[in-house]
Amino acid sequence: MRIGAIEAGGTKFVCGIGNELGEIEDRTSFPTEAPERTLAQVIDYFKDKSFGAIGVGSFGPIDINPNSPTYGFVTTTPKPGWSGFDFLGALKRHFDVPYGWDTDVNAAAVGEATWGAAKGLDSCLYYTIGTGVGVGVYAEGKLVHGLMHPEGGHVLTRRHPEDDFAGVCPYHGDCLEGMAAGPALEARWKVKGHELPVDHQAWEIEAFYIAQALSSAILMLSPQKIILGGGVMQQPQLFPLIRAGVQKNLNGYVNAAEIVKNIDSYIVEPGLGTQAGLSGAVALGIRAFNQA
């Protein structure tokens, strides 16, 4: 079986063909431009290929409610032209196959649960911490939706006692994304994150916020694995700081060996590396194929 996969990011689109082992057999990428121009490139890529379904993991917010008249649309985004764009409709006009459609982070979560760090588990959280912060939620073998999809990058966290940075989220100021995404690091320290030394206080403060969000997420959802990806998480010194912060915050209350004893294999890097998003889109496509 071949599955078409689209990782639709805010700055870059990746299209590919994958199989039921999660292997990517072919891929291409191009910058995200106006939707018509971008979709033309997507369609051009897939038009002479063969596949049984397409999975799309998209930047958001998006409408993922199958009963909504705007199902498949990108909803409200500052990205020129994309607000209200019928993304899935544009694809359906060209390719008559079952579609998997979810957020980029939900796609990555199900990809990791299918072939990656959470393989064989019923639940995981996938965080991307980069230009923004996004969270994919997989629980009881399903991707979680409700009113909309999760937007866990914007949870409120306590302020680090030595941090007087106001935060950069236009909605919430000092929410997790406002304090810990790449632009927050740069605004606070006046250099890009990757230019900061590994022993800089920035990383302890960064880990403080991430650990807090993870601690509350563990209490709410009890995930079997937490996977941290994205540009900021390319700084490996963050992992031990975050793990120690989670243990300190929970203070033995969640008395599971994964947290108390084996946290190094509980809060981890993506098993699929930078391919989590595209493989996740393949996983969405497979699920759509099997349900069709």
Added chain:
Amino acid sequence: MRIGAIEAGGTKFVCGIGNELGEIEDRTSFPTEAPERTLAQVIDYFKDKSFGAIGVGSFGPIDINPNSPTYGFVTTTPKPGWSGFDFLGALKRHFDVPYGWDTDVNAAAVGEATWGAAKGLDSCLYYTIGTGVGVGVYAEGKLVHGLMHPEGGHVLTRRHPEDDFAGVCPYHGDCLEGMAAGPALEARWKVKGHELPVDHQAWEIEAFYIAQALSSAILMLSPQKIILGGGVMQQPQLFPLIRAGVQKNLNGYVNAAEIVKNIDSYIVEPGLGTQAGLSGAVALGIRAFNQA
């Protein structure tokens, strides 16, 4: 069909017989004492009754992993005699029926989703705010488990700017339960919550913490309904304060009519009133019966 239902609380046990409409046809209650004595009363109640399954919503923490050797046990609790008690095993020795087994708050959540305030919805959160704070999580038509069950009463919240109370949680000090459960109200204001006037600052501070926890829960899970029960929530003046706090915190970011326009019917009292727990145990029993 008749279903046996047990609402196993830390201070009181309620046993009953319900039907597939969620109606309670018979019930009894007694104080929670040592486990052997309490279970003897449970068994005495059910022994001459007829039922196709039993649902148990229990105080916790409990082991809800069917693959665990201690599945069905109460795990670690300060309650004398209950730590490590094989609750489900004690029942199974007497009644050979399918068992539903979950936390009291997960039971209440599925009860509300079956017959109550979240009837017909795929997702809801059920908070009880009383002697402690507990959260039941129902998402994509399933009760959520993972490493363990959710323990959302202990999430970390920001401090109210006019509040210097240290918090009473033995694990986390000023987590949600430490700041907002009944004992926290009493320790902070030196009187029981229900003795405080409805216009007392206590309620604005109380709502501040609850609204924060709800806001982050909405961002993580996007539930279709949030139900607030428990002794503290018998103060109706809390509801408008909490709803306004959630809207202020989210600041339009979760752009769903349920939050932006219709929050009065989004954050609500239990539809099943004080019967949510027992009816929820019936719902657990029905699910177990249907899966057996």
